[in-house]
Amino acid sequence: xxxxxxxGTGALSALWAHGLHAAGANVQVYSHHEADNQRVAxxxxxxxxxxxxxxxxxxxxxxxxxPELLPKLQKCVNVQTVQFPVIHSPSEASANAVWLIMVxxxxxxxxxxxxxxxxxxxxxxxxxxxxxxxxxxxxxxxxQWQIFDLVTTxxxxxxxxxxxxxxxxxxxxxxxxxxxxxxxxNNPPLWFVELAQALPPLHWVDNxxxxxxxxxxxxxxxxxxxxxxxxxxxxxxADEYQPKIRAICEEIANINPELDADELVKQVxxxxxxxxxxxxxxxxxxxxxxxxxxxxxxxxxxREGERLHVAxxxxxxxxxxIQTLQR
Numbered sequence: 001x002x003x004x005x006x007x008g009t010g011a012l013s014a015l016w017a018h019g020l021h022a023a024g025a026n027v028q029v030y031s032h033h034e035a036d037n038q039r040v041a042x043x044x045x046x047x048x049x050x051x052x053x054x055x056x057x058x059x060x061x062x063x064x065x066x067p068e069l070l071p072k073l074q075k076c077v078n079v080q081t082v083q084f085p086v087i088h089s090p091s092e093a094s095a096n097a098v099w100l101i102m103v104x105x106x107x108x109x110x111x112x113x114x115x116x117x118x119x120x121x122x123x124x125x126x127x128x129x130x131x132x133x134x135x136x137x138x139x140x141x142x143x144q145w146q147i148f149d150l151v152t153t154x155x156x157x158x159x160x161x162x163x164x165x166x167x168x169x170x171x172x173x174x175x176x177x178x179x180x181x182x183x184x185x186n187n188p189p190l191w192f193v194e195l196a197q198a199l200p201p202l203h204w205v206d207n208x209x210x211x212x213x214x215x216x217x218x219x220x221x222x223x224x225x226x227x228x229x230x231x232x233x234x235x236x237x238a239d240e241y242q243p244k245i246r247a248i249c250e251e252i253a254n255i256n257p258e259l260d261a262d263e264l265v266k267q268v269x270x271x272x273x274x275x276x277x278x279x280x281x282x283x284x285x286x287x288x289x290x291x292x293x294x295x296x297x298x299x300x301x302x303r304e305g306e307r308l309h310v311a312x313x314x315x316x317x318x319x320x321x322i323q324t325l326q327r
Contacts, residue, residue: 247314
């Protein structure tokens with residue numbers, strides 16, 4: 001069994017911590033919170049639907065999209081609490097630990113800078129965050145770190161700092177990040193099996209960057225548009241938003257030719273329908289007077305457009321509008 005360090009007590013961090021614990025892994029939580037001295041009790045509520053009479057949970061089970069299954073659905077609600085040991089410095093981590101870092105995009109750079117300053121060397125890190133460009137400077141300065149990216153569609157939110165709810169079943173993908181002048185091994189590491197058992201299904205992919213771009217494109221459409229509307233994601237199914245969604249996706253596909261604008265539009269529609277009654281994270285951040293991740297979503301696309309001399313007017317306008325709301 002591998003050793004794991006989960007950074008923070010965010011909703012997704014808690015889900016994976018619980019999953020790894022259930023798989024028999026050695027799990028520590030890296031925290032600076034004053035209440036987390038030696039141990040922290042993390043609670044996770046399972047709050048979703050599953051198919052009656054089946055043990056396997058459907059990875060894409062959205063009742064809004066599958067009305068024919070509603071008679072067969074049963075609500076699955078339970079709460080589990082686990083005590084995890086807390087560390088406050090990389091020197092306290094178990095030997096050869098894998099660091100699982102699931103934070104807001106704007107939190108990544110200061111966190112990695114802190115870990116580097118505290119002497120974290122030759123570490124294995126699994127990063128999961130929205131958008132692109134976060135932490136690039138500090139990662140480039142620490143070539144001894146081995147970086148893996150994880151993309152997930154599991155939905156979770158925090159009832160409190162130490163109580164999270166698993167509200168949406170999904171699936172996840174992981175792969176090694178390609179860094180300049182550093183060859184990657186397309187074979188999954190030994191600890192992949194353990195991580196896959198923690199919160200299945202988890203898929204190993206050779207080109208995780210493509211998955212990251214796809215998810216970013218969806219977020220670039222849904223998050224700012226729903227936030228500016230001040231409404232749940234379902235608002236984006238209205239006709240008035242279709243030209244805007246199309247323009248955002250076309251600009252992103254022009255930046256990254258590996259993406260198809262039509263497919264991106266379809267994915268945006270699918271996610272907007274599946275999360276129709278959900279409030280996006282960006283709107284929640286604005287309403288709570290927190291910093292959003294706009295810099296690493298539409299802001300990233302706008303900057304890439306300038307660098308590549310590609311027009312990204314729609315994304316740049318959304319970037320500016322959300323920046324105004326943050327002030």
